[in-house]
Amino acid sequence: MAGDRIYLYDTTLRDGAQTQGVDFGVPDKLAIARQLDLLGIDYVEGGWPGANPTDDAFFAQLPKLNHARITAFGMTRRAGRSAANDPGLSVTFGSSARVACLVGKTWDFHVKVALGVSNEENLSMIADSVGLAAERLDEAIFDAEHFFDGYKANPDFALDCIKTAYKAGARWIVLCDTNGGTLPDEIERIVGAVTKHIPGDRLGIHTHNDTENAVANSLAAVRAGARHIQGTLNGLGERCGNANLVTLIPTLMLKMGYSTGVTEAGLARLTHVSRFLDERLNRPSNRHAAYVGESAFAHKGGLHVSAVEKDPKSYEHVDPASVGNTRRILVSDQAGRSNILARLRDVGVAIEANHPKLNALLDEVKSREFAGYAYDGAEASFELLAQRTLGSVPEYFKVLRYRVMDERRWDAKGNLVTVSEATVAGSVGAREFLEVAESNDGPVDALAMALRKALVPAFPEIEKIHLTDYKVRILSSQAGTSAVTRVMIESTEEGGAVWSTVGVSSDIINASYNALHDSLTYKLYRAGRQN
Numbered sequence: 001m002a003g004d005r006i007y008l009y010d011t012t013l014r015d016g017a018q019t020q021g022v023d024f025g026v027p028d029k030l031a032i033a034r035q036l037d038l039l040g041i042d043y044v045e046g047g048w049p050g051a052n053p054t055d056d057a058f059f060a061q062l063p064k065l066n067h068a069r070i071t072a073f074g075m076t077r078r079a080g081r082s083a084a085n086d087p088g089l090s091v092t093f094g095s096s097a098r099v100a101c102l103v104g105k106t107w108d109f110h111v112k113v114a115l116g117v118s119n120e121e122n123l124s125m126i127a128d129s130v131g132l133a134a135e136r137l138d139e140a141i142f143d144a145e146h147f148f149d150g151y152k153a154n155p156d157f158a159l160d161c162i163k164t165a166y167k168a169g170a171r172w173i174v175l176c177d178t179n180g181g182t183l184p185d186e187i188e189r190i191v192g193a194v195t196k197h198i199p200g201d202r203l204g205i206h207t208h209n210d211t212e213n214a215v216a217n218s219l220a221a222v223r224a225g226a227r228h229i230q231g232t233l234n235g236l237g238e239r240c241g242n243a244n245l246v247t248l249i250p251t252l253m254l255k256m257g258y259s260t261g262v263t264e265a266g267l268a269r270l271t272h273v274s275r276f277l278d279e280r281l282n283r284p285s286n287r288h289a290a291y292v293g294e295s296a297f298a299h300k301g302g303l304h305v306s307a308v309e310k311d312p313k314s315y316e317h318v319d320p321a322s323v324g325n326t327r328r329i330l331v332s333d334q335a336g337r338s339n340i341l342a343r344l345r346d347v348g349v350a351i352e353a354n355h356p357k358l359n360a361l362l363d364e365v366k367s368r369e370f371a372g373y374a375y376d377g378a379e380a381s382f383e384l385l386a387q388r389t390l391g392s393v394p395e396y397f398k399v400l401r402y403r404v405m406d407e408r409r410w411d412a413k414g415n416l417v418t419v420s421e422a423t424v425a426g427s428v429g430a431r432e433f434l435e436v437a438e439s440n441d442g443p444v445d446a447l448a449m450a451l452r453k454a455l456v457p458a459f460p461e462i463e464k465i466h467l468t469d470y471k472v473r474i475l476s477s478q479a480g481t482s483a484v485t486r487v488m489i490e491s492t493e494e495g496g497a498v499w500s501t502v503g504v505s506s507d508i509i510n511a512s513y514n515a516l517h518d519s520l521t522y523k524l525y526r527a528g529r530q531n
Contacts, residue, residue, distance in 0.1 A: 006222065006258045007172075009043040009101075009141075009204065009230040010036050010245060012277070013058070014073055016236030017047070021283075026057045027469040027490055028280050031498065032233070035273050037065040040262035041245075043141075045101060048073045050091035059095040064496075067261060071141065072097035076104040076129040079117045083128040093136050100133045101141040101174075106161040107150030119157055126161055127168045134169030142170040143206060143230075148182040151190050159197055172204045172228045177217060180210025180240060184220040191224035200225030207243045209235060214243035219251065222258070233277045234289070246274045247290050254318050264322070268342055271324035272376050279377030279488065282473045291323045298328040337362060343375070347383040351390065361389040371504060372475045372484050378502035380491075380522040381515070387525070394531045396524045397455055399426040399517070404443040404509050422446035428458045429531065444470065444512045451520065464493045465523055467516075469500075472508065487511040491519045499523075 012032060017024050024032070029046065036044050046062070047055030049072050062070055074092030077083045092100050104126045105111050111122045126142070133140035142165035144150075150158035162173045175191060182190075187205070194203065205221035205228070207214040218229050229252075235244030252258045253267060271292040278285040287294040297320040312319075312327065320327050324342060340362050341353060351358065364385065365375070375382035387393050403423045411417050420443040425434045437449035448467060455462050469490035476483045485508045492498045499522055503514025 004258050005227065006252055006260050007042045007204075007228045008040075008245060008249065008260055008262070009045065009071070009172075009174075009228060010041045010068075010232065011045045011206075011230055011242065012036070012232040012236055014045050014047045014055075015238070015242050016232045018238035019236045019241070020238075022236060022281060024054065025469065026054055026061070029054070029058045030061070030063050031280060031490070031500075032277060033063050033065065033068070033070070034498075035276055036233075037063075037068040038266070039269055039273050040260065040266035041068050042261045043071050043099065044068045045071045045073055046097060048092075049095040049097075050088065059097065062096050069099050069139075070097045071099040071101050073101050073103070076102055076125040079115060079121055079125065083132040086129075089129060089132065093133065098138040099141065100137050100139075101143055102129050102133060103143040103145050103176075104129070104161065104165070105146070105150075106144040106158045107146040108154045108157045109150075110146060119160075123160060123164050126164045130165045130168035130170050134171075139171045140169055141172045141174060141204075142166075143174045143176055145176050146178045147175040148177050148186065148190055149179065152186075155193075159194070162194070163197055166198050166202065171202070173198055173202055174204035174206050174228065174230060175221070175226070176206040177208060177214075178206075180208030180214065182207075182213075182217060183211065184213055184216045187217045188220040188224045191221045191226055195225040201227045204228030204230060205243075206230040208237060208239065209241040209243065210239055212240070214241070215247050215251070218243045218248055219256070222252070222256070234274055234286070236277075246270060246292055250291050250318065250323050254322065267322060268324045269346070272343075272346070275374075275376040279374055280471075282471050291318070292325055294328070296320070297325055340365065343382060344386055347379050347386070349383065349386055349390070355390065357390050361386055364389055368504075372486050373502055373504050374486065374488075375502065377488055378500045378515075380499035381501040381518045384518055384522055384525065393521065393525055394529065396459070396521060396529060396531065397426060397428045399424060399451075399513075401425050402447065402450070402513065404447055406443060420446040422450040424450040424454055426454065428455065431458070443509060444516070447509070447513060448516055451516065455520065459524055459529065461493075461527055462520060462523065464495075465520070466492055467519070468492045468498070470512075472511075475504075485511045487515045489515040489519055491523070493523065 013029050033044050046058050049055055049059050072092050072095045074088055077086040077089055083089055105122055108119055111119055130140050130142050144162050147158055166173050203226040205218050205226045207217040231243035231245040231248055234246055235241040249262055274292040275285050297316055384393055405421045406418055408418045420439050423436045433454040435450045435453040437446050439446035439449055471488040473486045474483045475486055484506050487503045490500045501515045501518035503511040505511035
């Protein structure tokens with residue numbers, strides 16, 4: 001089994017977006033795609049071109065990835081049309097993606113009721129669509145919708161559907177448990193039967209979690225011969241979610257001996273990527289999540305802790321560091337050094353494990369995270385914190401005071417508008433400044449504009465910075481209007497560089513200013529600016 005290759009296909013940006021309460025913006029999709037690429041995922045499904053403006057905007061500015069291949073989702077042609085003249089396929093094939101995943105019916109009940117066509121026409125729809133995708137693109141993937149229900153109802157027709165797609169040139173035939181109702185023994189039996197018709201190295205599995213068996217079902221399919229797994233980060237997805245790749249990846253690699261596109265270094269990023277996604281979604285991470293949760297390797301005091309400290313393997317099924325997590329002895333909170341070193345490597349800071357200031361940095365990070373800071377989604381702020389603790393970061397500018405006011409009024413055209421005004425006073429070196437700016441886009445934008453006016457004369461490169469995302473999370477909702485607030489800001493500049501910063505305060509404007517200050521400082525520091 002060791003050395004067998006499993007190909008990982010992430011559908012977070014499409015299936016995950018169907019989760020209740022999840023709404024990805026274009027910056028979110030770009031940032032998540034980059035994290036998936038760094039992790040080592042083979043395919044990243046970007047969405048469904050033509051389905052909504054967000055997906056269209058994403059495909060119009062695909063991120064440059066080093067490993068993962070962006071996939072465009074679509075469906076087989078409509079009845080009564082040729083594949084070449086089907087508008088849906090035209091949009092899918094016309095996107096910048098060089099791989100397409102097409103979903104098609106494989107349950108005769110759906111062919112009759114949902115499509116209203118004959119079984120023969122459905123087979124033609126599959127053949128024509130997959131064939132054209134294989135001809136025009138680098139790869140065609142066929143998602144066999146409701147395959148397991150279809151197989152149990154009419155195995156001959158379900159097999160005819162996937163054999164048709166295979167013969168038409170599909171690289172992967174993916175068997176979908178679309179309603180999540182199939183159990184592991186059924187999955188293993190049916191996938192095993194399918195391998196008699198289609199080789200396992202051309203078969204994939206796509207499971208939903210409606211019986212809490214999505215991970216188990218995916219592993220059962222792998223045992224039966226499938227070599228392609230579709231899933232989402234943290235199990236996002238409609239209803240009860242999809243197969244959780246964050247659980248599947250270490251189980252495949254560390255427990256079952258399979259190889260994937262994820263290297264050991266990539267696997268050590270797993271906890272970071274899982275928590276990064278939660279930060280983008282402004283939601284707390286599941287502390288009890290397998291492998292990556294805060295409690296996954298947490299031990300309480302007493303004999304248990306004594307045994308763990310003498311022989312960690314007796315109580316931990318894998319090394320926490322292998323998945324980027326840490327052991328936590330709850331009575332003393334001894335977690336940290338290896339995790340801090342890994343974070344430093346991620347942001348390009350190389351130091352020795354015995355660096356004299358490493359403990360000071362660890363203590364500072366713990367203190368700040370206790371206060372509400374989160375650095376998994378704010379690498380720029382973490383790098384600045386590390387550099388300030390381990391060495392120094394120039395104080396490029398000093399803000400002595402700022403004031404922000406909002407005015408709600410009727411304008412000359414009779415429209416109700418809100419105008420924000422920010423005043424910033426401070427200095428750049430020996431030069432003092434006092435600047436005022438107005439914005440119709442809120443107080444944080446006014447504050448950013450005033451700072452920009454003050455700093456651009458000394459640092460023209462700041463003119464190229466744009467704030468592309470702004471997220472607010474209330475950390476202590478029980479405190480009401482005095483709750484602690486965490487603000488995450490994503491910035492970009494002409495040329496494509498992207499960085500994220502974080503600020504925390506009981507005052508939302510102050511939290512925003514802290515994140516904004518880090519964003520501007522990070523740009524100047526990275527540019528090699530001195531005082």
